[in-house]
Amino acid sequence: MAAELTREWSDEQLKSDDLSKKDVIKFIQDNAAHSFLAEHKLMGNIKNVAKTAKKEQLIIAYNDLFESKRFLGSEPIEDVTEHVKNVKIDDKPKEVVEVVDEGPPKFFKSVLKKGDKTNFPKKGDNVSCWYTGSLEDGTVFDTNIPATARKKKQSKPLSFKVGLGRVIRGWDEGILTMSKGETAKLEIEPEWAYGKKGLPDSKIPPNAKLIFEVELVAVD
Amino acid sequence: MALEQLSDVVQRCQAIQDDNYTTEDYSVFQIAGRTCIEDGESAQVLSIVVDEENKNIVRCMGWNLLGPLVQILLKKEENNLPHCLAILTHLLEVCSPKELLVGLLEQVEEAHSDSIAETVILLLQPLQKVLLRLGGRKASSVGMALSTLLGQVARLPVPQTKEQEEDDVFSLCRCCSALLVFVRPFVEEAKQSRTPKEDELRTELLKFSMKSLCEPLLEVQLKDPETLAESPLRNFATEIVGILSDIGESLPDLLSHSLLRRREVPGFLEEEVCYPKESLASLAYLLFVQHIAMDTFPTVFSSVFVLQCNMEYINLFLSRTEESRLQKGLDLYEKSLVRVEDNSLPVQLMELKSFFSVPQNLVKVMTLCPIQHLRIKGLKVLQLSIDKFDTEAKYKFFQCMLKTSHHAGVEGYIIKNIKNQIDFALNLDNGNEWFMGAHLFPLLRQVLCLPQGPETDLLQNLDRVMESLNLLRYLLIRDKAWKNQTGIWTELYKIEDYYMKPLRTGLNMSKAHYEAELQNTKDNSKKTNAKAESQTQESVCSLTVGNEKMPNMTPEMQLQVLHSALHTFDMMESVLARIEEIIEVKEKP
Numbered sequence: 001m002a003a004e005l006t007r008e009w010s011d012e013q014l015k016s017d018d019l020s021k022k023d024v025i026k027f028i029q030d031n032a033a034h035s036f037l038a039e040h041k042l043m044g045n046i047k048n049v050a051k052t053a054k055k056e057q058l059i060i061a062y063n064d065l066f067e068s069k070r071f072l073g074s075e076p077i078e079d080v081t082e083h084v085k086n087v088k089i090d091d092k093p094k095e096v097v098e099v100v101d102e103g104p105p106k107f108f109k110s111v112l113k114k115g116d117k118t119n120f121p122k123k124g125d126n127v128s129c130w131y132t133g134s135l136e137d138g139t140v141f142d143t144n145i146p147a148t149a150r151k152k153k154q155s156k157p158l159s160f161k162v163g164l165g166r167v168i169r170g171w172d173e174g175i176l177t178m179s180k181g182e183t184a185k186l187e188i189e190p191e192w193a194y195g196k197k198g199l200p201d202s203k204i205p206p207n208a209k210l211i212f213e214v215e216l217v218a219v220d
Numbered sequence: 221m222a223l224e225q226l227s228d229v230v231q232r233c234q235a236i237q238d239d240n241y242t243t244e245d246y247s248v249f250q251i252a253g254r255t256c257i258e259d260g261e262s263a264q265v266l267s268i269v270v271d272e273e274n275k276n277i278v279r280c281m282g283w284n285l286l287g288p289l290v291q292i293l294l295k296k297e298e299n300n301l302p303h304c305l306a307i308l309t310h311l312l313e314v315c316s317p318k319e320l321l322v323g324l325l326e327q328v329e330e331a332h333s334d335s336i337a338e339t340v341i342l343l344l345q346p347l348q349k350v351l352l353r354l355g356g357r358k359a360s361s362v363g364m365a366l367s368t369l370l371g372q373v374a375r376l377p378v379p380q381t382k383e384q385e386e387d388d389v390f391s392l393c394r395c396c397s398a399l400l401v402f403v404r405p406f407v408e409e410a411k412q413s414r415t416p417k418e419d420e421l422r423t424e425l426l427k428f429s430m431k432s433l434c435e436p437l438l439e440v441q442l443k444d445p446e447t448l449a450e451s452p453l454r455n456f457a458t459e460i461v462g463i464l465s466d467i468g469e470s471l472p473d474l475l476s477h478s479l480l481r482r483r484e485v486p487g488f489l490e491e492e493v494c495y496p497k498e499s500l501a502s503l504a505y506l507l508f509v510q511h512i513a514m515d516t517f518p519t520v521f522s523s524v525f526v527l528q529c530n531m532e533y534i535n536l537f538l539s540r541t542e543e544s545r546l547q548k549g550l551d552l553y554e555k556s557l558v559r560v561e562d563n564s565l566p567v568q569l570m571e572l573k574s575f576f577s578v579p580q581n582l583v584k585v586m587t588l589c590p591i592q593h594l595r596i597k598g599l600k601v602l603q604l605s606i607d608k609f610d611t612e613a614k615y616k617f618f619q620c621m622l623k624t625s626h627h628a629g630v631e632g633y634i635i636k637n638i639k640n641q642i643d644f645a646l647n648l649d650n651g652n653e654w655f656m657g658a659h660l661f662p663l664l665r666q667v668l669c670l671p672q673g674p675e676t677d678l679l680q681n682l683d684r685v686m687e688s689l690n691l692l693r694y695l696l697i698r699d700k701a702w703k704n705q706t707g708i709w710t711e712l713y714k715i716e717d718y719y720m721k722p723l724r725t726g727l728n729m730s731k732a733h734y735e736a737e738l739q740n741t742k743d744n745s746k747k748t749n750a751k752a753e754s755q756t757q758e759s760v761c762s763l764t765v766g767n768e769k770m771p772n773m774t775p776e777m778q779l780q781v782l783h784s785a786l787h788t789f790d791m792m793e794s795v796l797a798r799i800e801e802i803i804e805v806k807e808k809p
Contacts, residue, residue: 133519142519158518160472166525194523195561201511203519 005031005071014059021050024058028065036070106189107170112213115182119219123163126220127175130157133212141203157217168193168210175216183215222255223264230268233277241280249281254288262292262303269307275314282311286323294338312346317353321361324350325368336372337391344369344402352405362406363424369399370428374435382448392436393452400459403428411466422467426494429467432460433499433506439544442510457506461513464503471517475504476525478532501533501548509551523559524569530556531574538581543591550585550597553578557604567613570620579605579617580624587627599633606637614641615654615663622666632683635667639691646698646705656706667691668715674725678792679785685723689795692719696799701806712803723796731789738782745775 008027013019025046029037037043040061042053065071121127132143146155160166162175170188178184190196190207198206229248233241256265265285269278285307292304312320324347331339347365351358376392379385388394403425410421442454465471477495506512508530530552537549569575582605585598609617614637621634638655645655653659668688670676678685692715695708704710763770773781 131520144518156468156470158472158520159470160521165522166476167520168522171520194559197523197559197561199519199523200558202514 005066007066009062011059014062015055021053021055021058022046024055024062025049025053028058028061031072032065033070033072036065036068040064105173106192107174108187109174109177110185110187111182112185113181113183113215115179115216117179119180120178121162121176121216121219123176124161125163126159126218127162127216128157128159128218129175130215130217131212133210135205136209136211139203157215170210171212171214174212175214178214178216180216180219183213186212186214188212222252222259223261226252226256226265226268230274230277234273239276239280241277246281246284249277250284253285257285257288257292257300257304257307260300262300262307266303266307266310270310278311279314279316283315283319283323285311286320286327290327290339290342293342294335308346312349317350318361320350321347321354321365325365328368328372331372333375336375337395340369340372340395341391341398344398348402348405358406359420359424362421363427366403366424366428367431369402370431370435373399376436378436378439379453380441382443385443385448385451385453388452393456396436396456397452400456403463407463407466423494425463425467426469429460429463430494430496430499432456433502434496437506438498438502438548441544442506442512444510454510454512457510457512461503461506461516465513465516471503471507471513472521474500475507476529479529497532497536501536501552504530504533505537505548505552508555509548523556524565527556527560527565528569528572528574531572531578535574535577535581538578538585541589543594546585546589546591546594547597549581550594550601553582554597554601554604557601557608560608562607563610565609565613567610567616570613570616576620579621583621583625583627583630587630602633603637611641611652611654615659619663619666628681628684632687635684635687635691638663638667639687639694642691642695642706643698651705658707660706661711664711664715665718668719670719670722670726674722674729676722676726678726678730679788682788682792685792686795688719689792689799693795693799693802696802696806709806716803720796720799723792727789727793727796731786731793734782734785734789738779738786741775741778741782745779 009019009024014024025042028040028042029046029049032042034043040057042049042061130145132140132145134140144155144158163172165172168188169192170186173192174184174186174188188210190198190209193210194204194208196206198204198208204210225248229245229252233245233249236245253265256262268274269282269285289304289308289311292300293308324343328339328343347369351362351365354361373392373395376395377390378392379388379390385393406421407425410425436453437457437460440453440457442457443451445451445454448454461471464474474495477500478497481491481495507514507517508526534549534553534556537545537552540546540549579602582598582602586595586602589595589598606614606617618634618638622631625631625634641655642660645651651657655663668691671681695706696712699706699708701709708715762772
């Protein structure tokens with residue numbers, strides 16, 4: 001968050017009825033330091049703040065913000081985390097639950113081809129991959145790369161939202177460290193793959209370490 | 221006669237320009253033509269139809285002959301077959317594809333119930349020919365044809381056993397295999413390019429695949445390769461799933477569709493038609509239980525996520541009452557759970573709607589389903605699901621089940637599970653916070669409870685009461701008073717108050733009541749024996765089961781029941797007495 005914030009609204013615009021209280025509050029909440037918000041009583045749910053604050057107060061606060069330059073990021077780090085804590089978390093009923101647990105990383109990545117080192121996926125982003133998966137003994141158990149180049153034009157890479165526990169943990173964690181265009185070899189311990197059970201009736205035996213070659217083609 | 225009429229009208233029409241035939245012309249052609257064909261004069265009709273001079277007439281009117289042609293072809297009379305076939309072939313080439321389509325589909329729809337399979341198989345190739353003639357505009361016609369064909373095929377009885385599938389008496393297997401051949405060129409076409417035109421075709425093929433997943437595939441019990449090496453139905457299932465992939469549908473996306481679908485998607489109704497939940501459920505079952513096309517499902521998804529996706533479908537299946545649906549639901553649940561490690565499912569999953577509905581439905585199956593093997597399986601799967609929850613989730617689950625199952629047998633089973641968890645916790649060095657210590661007591665309070673106090677019907681609640689007493693006895697024996705790891709000894713005085721005393725009272729009351737009844741019955745039967753044997757006792761109420769009035773219980777039966785009840789009370793009392801004994805011994809200094 002740069003401190004180079006510019007005034008969007010003139011005094012006339014601020015006073016006019018076209019600009020709602022909520023807009024001004026939102027702007028200030030998004031851009032002001034935590035202590036500033038606290039002092040001006042502008043913290044919390046925008047609707048509630050709008051009920052208690054008068055437009056004139058908001059105009060004063062807005063002007064004050066630019067004069068004092070107490071923008072977000074201009075105060076020490078503890079300040080920022082406080083602000084983050086106060087941001088209301090979307091509490092729509094969850095459809096999917098992410099499974100999280102602690103421990104050291106259980107995968108090892110070696111880069112085969114460098115990516116652009118700029119576009120790294122974040123949790124929740126849609127990613128697309130070509131991949132080949134094999135067991136420790138070299139048996140290939142799965143791939144989405146078609147045999148011929150012609151067919152590759154017709155097929156699509158695997159697409160999914162990363163970081164949400166939809167794929168095995170080795171993939172979730174591994175792909176988050178990759179950048180667009182990167183091809184990497186992911187060696188995943190069973191704990192972050194299919195564990196003690198493996199996949200019954202299928203190609204993955206119990207306690208199998210899995211080796212994936214993954215090409216991150218696109219990041220949403 | 222008819223032949224002359226036909227020749228006449230054709231002669232007359234040859235002179236007419238620009239296809240300006242009258243309704244009368246059409247009518248005569250149709251009636252005369254039909255009669256000729258039915259009378260066996262197909263050779264002559266053929267020569268008229270292929271005559272170059274009659275090209276335009278045939279092009280406009282020919283399709284009206286489809287009806288009679290099909291009927292003759294279905295009869296399979298040797299003499300007429302080659303000519304009729306030739307007429308049909310010619311018509312398929314020269315008449316308007318749209319009109320031919322209408323005519324052919326009409327024949328399919330109006331097929332006699334006995335000849336559905338024959339009609340379909342006869343007309344598949346003609347239909348394919350006609351549709352291929354439609355070029356770029358074929359999508360909606362293909363959709364219509366597929367819908368009509370599938371609608372008829374769905375009426376055919378589905379083979380259930382291996383022998384039935386081999387014999388294929390009603391030809392469902394033949395029809396399914398023929399349908400696959402029919403649809404293949406359209407799938408190839410849809411595969412090729414990504415233009416919007418192809419999108420329409422892909423949508424129609426999607427709808428067809430989805431519909432097939434329901435009818436007939438939901439009714440089918442696929443046999444595995446060891447049982448039946450060549451299975452047309454298994455083949456059909458595999459190909460249908462293959463078509464989904466061919467038209468660009470991703471299997472993981474389809475499976476997670478019900479879980480992740482966003483509400484308020486524009487064209488919401490379209491969603492329901494293109495991705496019906498029941499079809500997706502069928503797909504999930506085929507993939508995870510029958511392993512159809514499983515080698516095309518990416519080996520990358522976490523087992524917990526797969527379980528979450530499948531819960532939606534398991535719930536759908538278990539909400540039904542048909543044996544086939546319930547069986548599928550139980551199998552799918554079992555297969556999804558088996559992939560997950562024991563003690564791994566976190567408590568947050570309990571917040572999801574499906575994780576609440578499924579156990580509720582499972583309880584219904586366990587307690588209400590008339591089919592025994594399903595009840596037994598239901599219980600097995602319930603225990604499997606319990607084993608997969610982590611400790612906190614188990615705790616919450618037990619609480620929920622005790623609150624909502626309203627069935628003494630289920631409650632008893634849950635209480636036994638609770639006992640096992642406490643036992644497990646006591647054997648661990650650190651125990652766990654849920655089945656020992658502070659959290660244990662709210663749970664115990666739920667367990668050790670008499671819903672109507674001393675007036676609780678103990679016979680009805682037998683299972684629950686016995687398990688509760690077993691649990692209490694276990695705790696007092698296992699957890700020594702000086703260790704008191706679970707804290708039971710500190711809570712004991714409360715338990716005596718809210719549970720043991722009312723139970724004791726209840727037992728005494730019940731025993732007294734039944735002993736009185738017993739005495740009554742004995743006295744009554746003595747009296748009736750003294751009176752004439754033909755007199756039957758008037759009972760207070762009668763019971764009718766399946767339109768048959770049940771006979772009154774004989775005095776012997778009545779005595780048996782009463783004795784049995786008293787025996788039950790004795791059982792409860794003995795455990796209660798044992799518990800009181802243990803307490804007494806411990807409390808002595």
